[in-house]
Amino acid sequence: xxxxxxxxxxxxxxxxxxxxxxxxxxxxxxxxxxxxxxxxxxxxxxxxxxxxxxxxxxxxxxxxxxxxxxxxxxxxxxxxxxxxxxxxxxxxxxxxxxxxxxxxxxxxxxxxxxxxxxxxxxxxxxxxxxxxxxxxxxxxxxxxxxxxxxxxxxxxxxxxxxxxxxxxxxxxxxxxxxxxxxxxxxxxxxxxxxxxxxxxxxxxxxxxxxxxxxxxxxxxxxxxxxxxxxxxxxxxxxxxxxxxxxxxxxxxxxxxxxxxxxxxxxxxxxxxxxxxxxxxxxxxxxxxxxxxxxxxxxxxxxxxxxxxxxxxxxxxxxxxxxxxxxxxxxxxx
Numbered sequence: 160x161x162x163x164x165x166x167x168x169x170x171x172x173x174x175x176x177x178x179x180x181x182x183x184x185x186x187x188x189x190x191x192x193x194x195x196x197x198x199x200x201x202x203x204x205x206x207x208x209x210x211x212x213x214x215x216x217x218x219x220x221x222x223x224x225x226x227x228x229x230x231x232x233x234x235x236x237x238x239x240x241x242x243x244x245x246x247x248x249x250x251x252x253x254x255x256x257x258x259x260x261x262x263x264x265x266x267x268x269x270x271x272x273x274x275x276x277x278x279x280x281x282x283x284x285x286x287x288x289x290x291x292x293x294x295x296x297x298x299x300x301x302x303x304x305x306x307x308x309x310x311x312x313x314x315x316x317x318x319x320x321x322x323x324x325x326x327x328x329x330x331x332x333x334x335x336x337x338x339x340x341x342x343x344x345x346x347x348x349x350x351x352x353x354x355x356x357x358x359x360x361x362x363x364x365x366x367x368x369x370x371x372x373x374x375x376x377x378x379x380x381x382x383x384x385x386x387x388x389x390x391x392x393x394x395x396x397x398x399x400x401x402x403x404x405x406x407x408x409x410x411x412x413x414x415x416x417x418x419x420x421x422x423x424x425x426x427x428x429x430x431x432x433x434x435x436x437x438x439x440x441x442x443x444x445x446x447x448x449x450x451x452x453x454x455x456x457x458x459x460x461x462x463x464x465x466x467x468x469x470x471x472x473x474x475x476x477x478x479x480x481x482x483x484x485x486x487x488x489x490x491x492x
Contacts, residue, residue, distance in 0.1 A: 177244045180213045183209050185279075208278065214244055232409055241417070259303065275295050281322060282321070299314065300316055316356075339365045342424050385427075389480075390480070403474075419472050
């Protein structure tokens with residue numbers, strides 16, 4: 160307080176060696192809306208613990224200068240090797256979790272906290288009736304007691320939720336509405352451990368409206384087949400696979416997910432069929448899918464690096480496919 164300077168924690172200093180840090184780049188709280196009950200003076204906030212492996216970029220560490228590479232991820236940290244470091248230090252990784260918290264913004268006192276299974280959940284609505292509404296990543300819209308955090312009601316929408324609910328009144332009848340669906344930076348980390356509704360059923364947006372006495376039932380959607388298909392023959396050296404992984408992390412991972420595992424929002428590249436593999440260069444460099452949002456990256460990745468990325472995706476798919484087959488065999492499926 161005397162100087163206004165931040166107090167540094169030496170345990171999370173990653174200037175010399177890689178460290179897991181909480182919170183990661185998603186923050187302890189991101190852009191999901193919080194709610195404020197003016198009468199109670201209490202804030203209700205969606206929060207998360209999501210760790211990230213921090214390490215300085217090698218050139219930055221050596222020279223003290225960071226070279227910006229347009230069209231790629233520029234954070235001043237070793238994004239290139241983030242997946243490799245995360246695997247090497249997996250045993251030390253803090254658990255990823257989500258919360259709904261109630262606290263006094265004047266004193267900082269936490270009044271209650273509800274644990275969520277997944278870290279990435281929706282915004283919050285606090286009502287004058289003493290309820291706090293929130294949708295979560297597993298697809299449940301729930302109402303909690305504003306004073307205790309006790310869950311009073313829950314409804315399975317089968318859709319992961321990011322937006323906050325709203326409430327309004329028509330002819331004396333109160334409604335609670337939510338625009339269901341997810342997105343944003345969740346794909347940055349890809350599928351971690353918990354299967355969200357977006358992964359299980361798909362990420363399809365819906366507007367859902369509730370009232371007391373409403374009795375509409377939603378039919379459970381078809382569970383998506385997420386089995387990884389047999390891959391083309393991998394033809395890459397260890398050096399090419401390493402280069403492919405590094406380039407994927409820099410250029411592709413922010414949208415298609417870490418370790419080539421999508422969070423169910425954008426295409427999971429491990430699921431590509433032979434046709435997509437055959438035109439992979441035309442997609443990445445030629446921009447043939449630009450109308451659908453996949454722009455050309457010809458100014459960022461070379462012809463050889465494009466192929467290295469494809470080979471890395473094949474390698475990653477083979478690893479995950481074999482692991483899934485082992486799990487199925489152990490379960491007798």
